[in-house]
Amino acid sequence: MTTPSDPFRHHPQLRGQIIPPETSRFRNLDLSDMDRQMRGMGLPEDWRRSDENRDQSRRETLQDRWGQDIWIFAYGSLMWDPAFHFSEVRRATLSGYHRRFCLKSEVGRGTPEAPGLMAGLDLGGTCNGLVFKVEAERLEEESHYIWRREMLLRSYAPEFLEMETALGSVEAMAFVVNRENPLLLPPMSLEETARQIAGAEGYLGPNIDYLENLADAFELLRLEDEELFRLRDLARRFRSERA
Template sequence: MLWSEHASAPDALPVPEGDLWVFAYGSLMWDPGFPHEAILPAEVEGLTRAFCVRSEGHRGTVAAPGLVVGLLPGGRCRGLAIKADGRHKAATLDYLWRREMALADGYVPRRVIARLDDGRSIEALTFVADLEHAAYAGGLPVEEAARRIATATGQRGTNRDYFERTLAQLVRLGIEDLGLARLGQAIVALA
């Protein structure tokens, strides 16, 4: 296994010998933040996208936490496979560690097999929701999740902007996500 599922430091994400692919399913789809060589549509079996990770920094505060996307067991998830620039693999892993583990919290790095639309399968790094972490907020009623997303603001902006940018990217890519569509309807109903 290339990446520990319970890693506690950046050195737990060793630089792979070959290509470094990252499976993006949320904000990494519209804001990867690292140099890359390719971005291709991809799908991962056995994981589902959900607004299930509490954000008390990026998109909310301790007093008014927001919700960001995580991957939960079950189903399948369409997203993007991003091939990191080979000259910057170590820096990319460091950046991803800071963004997804140190600053966001509530995730576990995991390697997955992503199927590209051209039929190839690749190994990719992704970050799944840590169901044992205090930041895990799965199982909230849709109305409560919508209220948090509609009202929370953090260091990187409003939670609603994060939600809308994620949904807009899914629409651009032709990805239908019924859970996010239902959540979006509940957010609009609050206005």
């Protein structure tokens, strides 16, 4: 049974498929412990954005949004593990941007010797995903977790973009690739991308798990992304060849 206040009223199949915020590892990150681990791996002191710098970005981005509900666009792991409380979720399509495995991961899903690849939102094409609504009264608290989840490093830049849902268009905050990020990679072939994903593993586990989770979310939502499923199949093949 659904009610008007049920976050999953438009997509009941997602109930139980999205990690509850309170149990998300991203909501409960111990940054001091992560700092110690990263230094032990040889990363510099400034391996991540400072808390002050990250909070300045949060306040500048949201300075005209306080007192309003906002939507957050999810096109990668936010789809199944947003780490923030939301009151509504919808399928959404963004035009003018596409999902690309273009961000080198030397810690989370890889190592400096065998970096993994994470998805970013790059210019051109279209991108399917989800939008989550964060209520105005929760925005101050939840935005801290959103920024710690997505803006810990310098991979993304938050932008408010227009996108379409079955219930009409919404303006949602999307984390697009930061073009000044040194870990942003040029385009690669699907085969090169799959080989790199198949061979990488880091602090958060094998890179292929990230790809599998993303493909699972698309199958659950019946979202189309032929390239994503071809990439998953190739990565599976390359992974099995390495075993």
